[in-house]
Amino acid sequence: MTMNDRKVIELEQGWAFMQKGITKLINLLEGVAEQQFNSEEYAMLYTTIYNMCTQKPPQDYSQQLYDRYREAFEEYINSMVMPALREKHNEFMLRELVQRWDNHKIMVRWLSRFFNYLDRYFIARRSLPALGEVGLMCFRDLVYQEMKNNVKDAVITLIDREREGEQIDRALLKNVLGIFVEIGMGSMEAYEADFEAPMLQDTAAYYSRKAASWIEEDSCPDYMLKAEECLKREKERVGHYLHSSSESKLLEKVQQELLSQYEQQLLEKEHSGCHALLRDDKVEDLSRMYRLFCRIPKGLEPVAAIFRMHVTEEGTTLVKQAEDAASSKKADKKDTVGVQEQAFVRKVIELHDKYLQYVSECFVNHSLFHKALKEAFEVFCNKGVGGSTSAELLATFCDNLLKKGGSEKLSDEAIEDTLEKVVKLLAYISDKDLFAEFYRKKLARRLLFDKSANDDHERSILTKLKQQCGGQFTSKMEGMVTDLTLARENQTLFEEYLSENPQSNPGIDLTVTVLTTGFWPSYKSSDLALPSEMVKCVETFKEFYQTKTKHRKLTWIYSLGTCNIVGKFEPKQIELVVTTYQAAVLLLFNAAERLSYSDIKGQLNLTDEDIVRLLHSLSCAKYKILNKEPNTKTVSGSDTFEFNNKFTDKMRRIKIPLPPMDEKKKVIEDVDKDRRYAIDASIVRIMKSRKVLPHQQLVLECVEQLGRMFKPDFKIIKKRMEDLIAREYLERDKDNPNMFRYLA
């Protein structure tokens, strides 16, 4: 058949033919016995449409066919589909719906194929929806709109039943929800508005109820377990039948109801809340707590707060314990740092290790918890124990680790490890400069009296300190270590000098260590009247030193020297290892058998404090080189002393210790002085660059600048500012006394 001799098909005629095809299709869908369409039938239907659309007007029936296409759906839906659906309820209704939807899609597919020609030109020309769309819209407008609420209710009911533990037909739900998605025809609006929103609401209500009862009955760990489980299940639910876009919204709702609502109550549960878990070391529960609360906004803050409080509490308890132990010490030992304090430092280190582990394991190294740990430690690490500041305690602890015969006997590795931890603790101490000073003093002792156990460890801790606190912190200490190396070299040269100049030889073996003033702690040089034997030593070395450098001044610190002196006792000779001061006392007895306290003091020209200490060490301690009259335990100004000829010991050589003077006060004084200079310098530096600055800001910047070493007191800063005003570095602004100006 060609175009030209085609017979015109009238509308009703053509339609009747189409209707037969439609009816057959419907029958197939309804399950009525029918043969499938064969290709000839298909071709005929298609061609009929084609013909009717390509006829010349007024026989171009495109519009009518387009309308009747739609009407075919409407007729079928209204007469057969809806009645069937209305009859059924709940799950049955859902099944029916799914079936009808599938059928509908088939119907659309086939009919649109039959009517396909309309899609090609007609709809584009008139800007009309395509056949497929029309088909879907019919279902949407006639079935979906009417059924959607019931469907939604039925689905939600099933979901809730599954939540309660029932097994439900997940595939069915998946299919039903597929309808919601597809009906949106490209947008998710239908799904979101008609299903998701009510579902979320229902979910919220469901979990709200559950939470309300669980929070009363369950302990915190149990509740958390349940919460975790619920979240897991809901996530699975999404995987099974909900649309993936629902996941985040769904989980958020659950979190909201289970966690956000009750966080406070949960954490604060008396015997099982966060505090209790920390106390009882319930690591797993705490990990769970972190996992759960990191999901909700600001959920971790309360946990971190409790953590911080707990650690602070633990630390403060340690401080108190140590303090109590310290105050029950004997009165005469009050100024020294004793065993208790050492144990305290150890315990603090252990505490730090413990909770650092918590932070890294339970709390996945989250910065909030690092911060909490830091803040907690800063609180109690700055509390002193037994009259000593924490800075001093730490320095003494290090000293013990590094000196020979220190109280800690550990392997090299353990020492390295401990030193590392001590340096970490230093970060929490605000008076770092105080620590530096104490450390320096003790380092000096170790170096000068050859008490350092291991050079590598000494260097290693300096490296660590440098890393943590900067080069300026350790520069002096490093200088001290270098000085000793140089001193050894120097000694060799001195001995060469002596052998080349025998007339200068003082006749006594002399070793001199030259210290660079800036590096070492300040020592007061004393006015000790040197015994004549030693005078020549000093002279000789001075000569030697002049040959090396002409521009340096030597100041002799006899208080740091040691002397080996042979005591010619009646039973046998014994070599005594003493300090220079002690030697000076003993040498006096070469000239006189018996001397009074005032004689000794007069001859040596030292302070009472020094004399008492010296005489005590020689007459009232373990080795009685001198006999004291009266033979009391302490030295007083009215005592007399006599050389103890009869003294003996099984050893040929003994060391007579001189307990060191308490340096604490001096150290604190020195540090205070340095701080005043530092504050002055900082203020001037700031003002020089800013020229004009209000008071508050100047103080703040000053505190910030100095914060690495210590926390300056506001009052002191003020005082220094006033001092600088008086010294005309600064002035107040004439109009605003709150502002300060730099005076060049």
Added chain:
Amino acid sequence: KLRSVLPALRAELKDEHKFRELYAFAFCWAREKGQKSLALDTAVRMWELLYEDRGWPLISIWCQFLQAKHNKAISKDTWSQLLEFSKSISPTLSNYDAEGAWPYLIDEFAEY
């Protein structure tokens, strides 16, 4: 000497500006040659004189405080800031800001 001159100036003293000038001058005039600060006794007497008519209720407590707690010379800064203090801060110290830029001594006084 100032005492004799003051009565004549008293009328002028009512003028704030003039008082300010006089007050500042008094410090420099009353201190010893070559000194930067003013001796405490002299300062106290100067203050009593200058504040006689002004009716600042805290002047006597201030002087008492200084003699009991401070016992040292008075710096120029403290002297000039005291004037500000007496003018702007209420006798009950209700508007006193301890974090402000007041000199150390005045802070101490406020605590006292």
